[in-house]
Amino acid sequence: xxxxxxxxxxxxxxxxxxxxxxxxxxxxxxxxxxxxxxxxxxxxxxxxxxxxxxxxxxxxxxxxxxxxxxxxxxxxxxxxxxxxxxxxxxxxxxxxxxxxxxxxxxxxxxxxxxxxxxxxxxxxxxxxxxxxxxxxxxxxxxxxxxx
Amino acid sequence: xxxxxxxxxxxxxxxxxxxxxxxxxxxxxxxxxxxxxxxxxxxxxxxxxxxxxxxxxxxxxxxxxxxxxxxxxxxxxxxxxxxxxxxxxxxxxxxxxxxxxxxxxxxxxxxxxxxxxxxxxxxxxxxxxxxxxxxxxxxxxxxxxxxxxxxxxxxxxxxxxxxxxxxxxxxxxxxxxxxxxxxxxxxxxxxxxxxxxxxxxxxxxxxxxxxxxxxxxxxxxxxxxxxxxxxxxxxxxxxxxxxxxxxxxxxxxxxxxxxxxxxxxxxxxxxxxxxxxxxxxxxxxxxxxxxxxxxxxxxxxxxx
Numbered sequence: 001x002x003x004x005x006x007x008x009x010x011x012x013x014x015x016x017x018x019x020x021x022x023x024x025x026x027x028x029x030x031x032x033x034x035x036x037x038x039x040x041x042x043x044x045x046x047x048x049x050x051x052x053x054x055x056x057x058x059x060x061x062x063x064x065x066x067x068x069x070x071x072x073x074x075x076x077x078x079x080x081x082x083x084x085x086x087x088x089x090x091x092x093x094x095x096x097x098x099x100x101x102x103x104x105x106x107x108x109x110x111x112x113x114x115x116x117x118x119x120x121x122x123x124x125x126x127x128x129x130x131x132x133x134x135x136x137x138x139x140x141x142x143x144x145x146x147x
Numbered sequence: 148x149x150x151x152x153x154x155x156x157x158x159x160x161x162x163x164x165x166x167x168x169x170x171x172x173x174x175x176x177x178x179x180x181x182x183x184x185x186x187x188x189x190x191x192x193x194x195x196x197x198x199x200x201x202x203x204x205x206x207x208x209x210x211x212x213x214x215x216x217x218x219x220x221x222x223x224x225x226x227x228x229x230x231x232x233x234x235x236x237x238x239x240x241x242x243x244x245x246x247x248x249x250x251x252x253x254x255x256x257x258x259x260x261x262x263x264x265x266x267x268x269x270x271x272x273x274x275x276x277x278x279x280x281x282x283x284x285x286x287x288x289x290x291x292x293x294x295x296x297x298x299x300x301x302x303x304x305x306x307x308x309x310x311x312x313x314x315x316x317x318x319x320x321x322x323x324x325x326x327x328x329x330x331x332x333x334x335x336x337x338x339x340x341x342x343x344x345x346x347x348x349x350x351x352x353x354x355x356x357x358x359x360x361x362x363x364x365x366x367x368x369x370x371x372x373x374x375x376x377x378x379x380x381x382x383x384x385x386x387x388x389x390x391x392x393x394x395x396x397x398x399x400x401x402x403x404x405x406x407x408x409x410x411x412x413x414x415x416x417x418x419x420x421x422x423x424x425x426x427x428x429x430x431x432x433x434x435x436x437x438x439x440x441x442x443x444x445x446x447x448x449x450x451x
Contacts, residue, residue, distance in 0.1 A: 064362035072406065073182065076196075076437040086441060087198065110264035113230045121265050122182055122193045124325040124358035127370070 039095035041112045045103040052102035054136075056129045066134025069127055073120070082138055087116060092138045104132045183410040184327065185402035187429045188288060188379045189351035191329045192269035192320035194260055195227030198440035203433035205412075207285050209424040214299030217243040219251075219284035226439070231260040237277075241284045247302045252279030252310075254287075258318070273316035273331075281308035286427070288314070290335045291345030291384045292392045294422040311338040325358045327351075327375070343385035351377035353400065366405055373402045380419070394423035408435045 056062035070082065077088030084090035096104070108128045111119035120128060184191050187205065195201055203223040210216050219241035228234050237254040254277040261270045282305035284298055313336045320329040331349040353375025361368045380395030382388060398416035405411070409432065416427030 061362040065360040068362065068364055069360050076199075111230060113260060113263045116197050116230050118194065118196050118227075118230045119265050121322050122184075122191075122327075124355055124370075126359040130360055 036089070038089050038112060038115055038117075039093065041115075042095060042099045042103045042107055045100075045106040049106040050100045050103040052105060054101035054105070054129050054132055056126065056133055057101070059133070062130045062133035063137045065127070066130035066132070066137075069123070069131050070134050073123070074131070077117075082135070091135050092140050094140055096135065097138070097140050101129075101132050101136060104135060105129060108132070182404055183373075183402055183412075183433065183435075185353050185373045185375050185400040185412055185414070186329070186349075186351045186377050187398070187400060187412065187414050187431065188286075189329050189349040189377045190258070190271070190273065190316070190318045190320070190331055191322075191327050191351075192260065192271045192318055194231070194233040194258055194271070195225050196437065197227045197230050198438060199227045200436045200439035201225040201433055202436070203431060205285070205431035206429065208428040209284070209286070209298070210426045211298055211424065212295060214301075215244045215246050217241055217246075217284050217298065219286070221285045221287070223433075231263070233258045237287075239279060239283050239285050241282065241302075243284075243302050249280075249282055249302055249306055251283035251285075251306070252277065254279070268319055268321050271318040271320070273314075273318055273333075275312075275314040275316075277310065277312050277314065279310050279312075280306045281310060282306040283310075288333060288335075288347055288349065289379050289381045289394055289396065290314075290333060290347035291381050292387075293347075293381050294392060294394050295418070295424045296422075298424075309339075312336065313338055326354045345384045346382040346388060347380060348382060349377060349379035351375055351400070364406055371404045371406070373404070375400050377414075380423075392422060393420075395419040396423055396427065398427065398429070408437070409433070410435075 054062075070078075071080070074082075074088070075085075077085050078091055079085035079088070082091040090096070105128055107117075108120045108123075108131060110121075111117045113119065120131075123131070184193065201224075203225065204220065205223065206218060206220045208216070208218045219239070221237050221239045223235060223237050225233060225235045235254075235256040235258075237256065239251045239253065240249060241251055242248040254275055256273065256275040259272045259274075261272055281297075282302050314333060315335075316331050316333040318329065318331050320327060322328075329349075329351045333347045333349070335345045335347070337345075353373050355370050356372045356374060357369035360370050365371070376397065376399050378395070378397050381393035383391060383393060395418070396416045397419055398414045400414040401412065403411045412429070412431040412433075414427075414429040416424075416429065418425050418427075
C-alpha cells in the first residue's frame with residue numbers, strides 16, 4: 001500500500017458519491033418528479049425571444065431530424081412519446097403546444113436548471129429549432145387539459 | 148532497443164484496444180444522451196445531465212527526452228448529481244516503457260454551474276482534491292513549473308513522492324453559432340509541504356462539423372463529429388509567476404459522438420517550447436448511462 005490513507009479516502013469518496021447519487025434520486029421513481037409549475041417557465045421567455053419565428057418552419061426534414069434528436073437527448077426524461085417521464089413533463093400538454101416556437105427555443109437554450117432541466121445550448125441553434133419543430137408536431141391527446 | 152520495445156507495446160495496446168472497441172460497439176445498441184465536447188484538458192460549461200453516469204477511459208502517450216516514453220491512463224466516473232452540479236472520480240495509472248506500470252492515485256472533482264440560465268459567458272466553478280504520486284503522468288492539467296524533465300525520473304523514485312492538492316478552476320465558456328470558446332484559468336495549492344500556489348491555463352475552441360441534424364439515424368453524419376483545438380500550459384507559481392520554466396501545448400481535438408451513446412476522442416498534442424514533451428497522443432472512449440441515478444435509487448429502495 002503506497003498511500004497510507006488511500007483506501008480510506010477512496011472509500012469515503014465512493015460512499016460520498018453513492019450517497020449523493022441516492023440523495024439526488026431519492027423519492028418514488030415510479031411517480032413523476034415534476035410539478036405543473038414547470039410549464040410556467042415558458043411564460044418567462046422575454047418578449048423578443050418568444051416572438052422569434054422558427055427558421056426551419058418550412059423545412060420538410062426538420063421534424064424528422066428533431067425526432068432523432070429528441071430520442072437521443074430528451075426521451076430519457078420526457079418519455080419516448082414525449083407524454084411525460086419520471087423527471088420531465090409531457091410535451092404534448094396544451095401549455096407546450098400553445099407556446100410560441102420562440103418560447104420553446106428559449107427554454108431549450110436556457111433550461112430550467114434549478115428544476116432539473118439542463119441547458120441545451122450545446123446543441124447548435126439549427127438542432128434546437130429542429131427539436132422545436134418536432135415538439136410542435138406532436139398531437140395533444142384528445143380531452144387532455146392541464147389547466 | 149527502447150524504441151523497439153515501445154513500439155511493440157504500442158502495437159499490442161492498439162490491437163487490444165481495437166478488439167475492445169469492436170466488442171463495445173457491437174454490444175451497444177441503446178440510443179441515449181451523447182453530445183460530448185472534444186476537449187481533453189479544457190472544460191466548457193456544460194455539465195453531465197442529471198442522473199446520468201458517464202464512464203470514460205483516457206490515454207495519454209508522450210515522448211520523453213532524457214528518459215523513457217510513457218503511456219498514462221485514467222478511468223473517470225462522471226455523474227450528473229443535479230442540472231447545476233457534476234461530480235467525478237478519477238483513477239490514474241501509467242506505464243513507462245522499459246520501467247514499469249503503476250497506479251498513481253485518485254482525484255475527486257466537482258463542478259458547479261454558477262448562473263441558472265445561459266449568458267454570453269457562462270462561469271462554472273471547478274474544485275478538485277487529488278491524492279497522487281509524483282509518478283502521475285496523465286497531464287490532465289499543466290500547472291506551475293511542470294516540465295518534461297519531471298517525467299524523466301524512474302518510477303521507483305517518483306512513486307515515493309506524494310501530492311495532496313486542492314485545485315480550483317474557473318471555467319469560462321461561450322457558445323455562439325455552433326462555436327464553443329472556453330478558457331480555464333487554474334490555481335493549485337499543495338496541501339502538504341508548504342509549497343506555494345501554482346497557476347496554469349487551458350483554452351479551447353471547437354465546433355460540430357454540421358449544425359443541423361440529418362433526418363436519418365447515422366454514425367458518420369457530420370453532426371456527430373466535433374473538431375477543434377486546445378492549448379494548455381503552466382504559469383508558474385506565487386513567487387515566480389509567468390512563463391519562465393513552464394511548458395505549453397497545442398493540440399487539435401476531435402470527438403465522434405456515436406448514436407449508441409459512445410464517444411471517441413482523439414488529440415495529437417505538440418509541445419511549444421523546450422520544456423514541453425515534443426509529442427503527445429491522447430485518445431479516449433466514453434459511454435454515457437442515462438437514468439443511472441434512478442436505477443441506483445431503485446436498488447436502494449429495493450429492500451424497503
